[in-house]
Amino acid sequence: MSDGGGAQESDAVGLLRALIREACVNDGRPDSGQEIRSVRVLQRFLAPAVAAGRIETQVLESAPGRASLIARVRGTDPSAPSLGLLGHLDVVPVDPEGWTRNPFGGDLIDGEIWGRGAVDMLYLTAAFAAVLRETALAPERPRGDLVLLAVADEEAGGEYGIHWLVREHPDAMRVSEALSESGGMRMGAHVAIEVAEKGSAGRRLVIRGKPGHASIPYGAASAAYRVGEVLQRLGEVAPAAQPSELWDAFVAARIGDPALAERLRDPVSIDAALPHLGGIAGYAHAVSRITLSPTVLRAGMTHNVIPAVGTIDLDIRTLPGTSDADVDQLLAAVLGPLIDEVEIQHLRGWAATASSAREPLFAAIERAVGAVAGAPVVPIMAAGGSDARVLRELGIPAYGFGLLGPDWTYERYREGVHGNDERIDVESVELSLAALRLIVAERVGGLVVE
Ligand SMILES: [Zn+2]
Structure with missing residues (x-):
């Protein structure tokens, strides 16, 4: 003391x-x-x-x-x-x-x-x-x-x-x-x-395959592989930045370099400029867009059975004004051709305020x-x-x-x-x-x- x-x-x-x-x-x-x-x-x-x-x-x-x-x-x-x-x-x-x-x-x-x-x-x-x-x-x-x-x-x-x-x-x-x-x-x-504050709109992606005994995989369609495909897609296609009035205020207050500020205000160049922000890049990334992070993956019950179903839980953080329908539309765009193989379930969430x-x-x-x-x-x-x-x-x-x-x-x-x-x-x-x-x-x- x-x-x-x-x-x-x-x-x-x-x-x-x-x-x-x-x-x-x-x-x-x-x-x-x-x-x-x-x-x-x-x-x-x-x-x-x-x-x-x-x-x-x-x-x-x-x-x-x-x-x-x-x-x-x-x-x-x-x-x-x-x-x-x-x-x-x-x-x-x-x-x-x-x-x-x-x-x-x-x-x-x-x-x-x-x-x-x-x-x-x-x-x-x-x-x-x-x-x-x-x-x-x-x-x-x-x-x-x-x-x-x-x-x-x-x-x-x-x-x-x-x-x-x-x-x-x-x-x-x-x-x-x-x-x-x-x-x-x-x-x-x-x-x-x-x-x-950003909102939360959790989603569970349910992905179905065709089960079988793992000792004879021929003819089965493992949900595990399909989960992998969807995950890869989620990693490659991310929601685009949506600069707002609050974003512009943040850039004006925090970014001293006018050229960097200009790049950050432009939705086309913003992502390439983020690495120049050092310790605040993560925050800047989060508040300039809807983010989407896979968190919990599930497939399979037993070692020797090819799984018939797999799920991916997504933590999705929304911006003020984002509706539930907007989130589903965004997910459809991110998933592209894989959307037909996926059932989207809504998890608990709350709106941005x-x-x-x-x-x-x-x-x-x-x-x-x-x-x-x-x-x-x-x-x-x-x-x-x-x-x-x-x-x-x-x-x-x-x-x-x-x-x-x-x-x-x-x-x-x-x-x-x-x-x-x-x-x-x-x-x-x-x-x-x-x-x-x-x-x-x-x-x-x-x-x-x-
Ligand atoms: Zn607190």
Whole structure:
């Protein structure tokens, strides 16, 4: 343990360390997570404001121990915006072998807080709770509601968290706009704020052959070979890039070389230009098109029987506006002449979501980031998903927020999330909190920020 150089530890940093130590690890099993422990930590943190009658809290449990905390500071004007601060409490598992420190120690060493969830996303959940408490205890009541939505089960898809909450407790969850995770990294001179997330449209390709005994293969048509043919085709024919407004914004913010930027904006030359992007090439590839990855292959039951049927599961990630029919049409184009040999089944999925960057909340983020970091904001699309999409599906503008220090490139952020030795610097926590105060003051009031 260290005191980080003797500096006074802020409320948000202390809370972050406490949340890390609760180790609400979510491995996807219904009884994992046990977020009730971190809910208790938040209740203790908010207790002075609750005792003063300034915050209404609800603990909502979807299953034993799978608790979420909703804490609402009521505004004076029902027509004012109500700002939701959506933070999850669960974290993904660790491989302790890969860590140089206790992943659940919450150590503060040389200005960095160590532990699973430090970046994804307990630092923000802690900052959200800190700004909520400040607002509740401020002399003046806010105009609009400020609501902390500290939820369970984000890392496993939110069935015990956000999905259950919006289904069972829509009144508790009621907000008109929201901030959540996956923002604040630097893209060139800009700070990235997430406005959109790709969707998922899983498909299973079922491929049939003619079975036979493996000792006499003559006359059989093994589904295994046909799976191989389809796989080869999938490897050779990939969906084309579809540059969008968000893509152009990304290129303008991140690519300094004008010639390279020009090639990236052109759907014909984009793929040849990707290798010049270094560590961000994978992200750039993912957000400029629908991607398609074979993941699970199945054929055959027994060593000595030629399989009659094989399947290929495809992880397909869509863009805002992509329909189910579009995905099937794209698959038909990719498979070409092989389409007649394949039956396409739909697996679980969800649509891509996007919030407009022309909403007042986005403008408030731009002003706050400009004031605190002196940097412009670039709206970006995330390749993966988060709970924010559930709010977007309800028509609520929701942005992936954060304001990380100047050394936090997108690549560094990606490495920090779910990786070994996950840690965040105090500076990033304080920058995020400073910007958050300005956003809250502008959107719902109450706080006076000098
Ligand atoms: Zn997260």
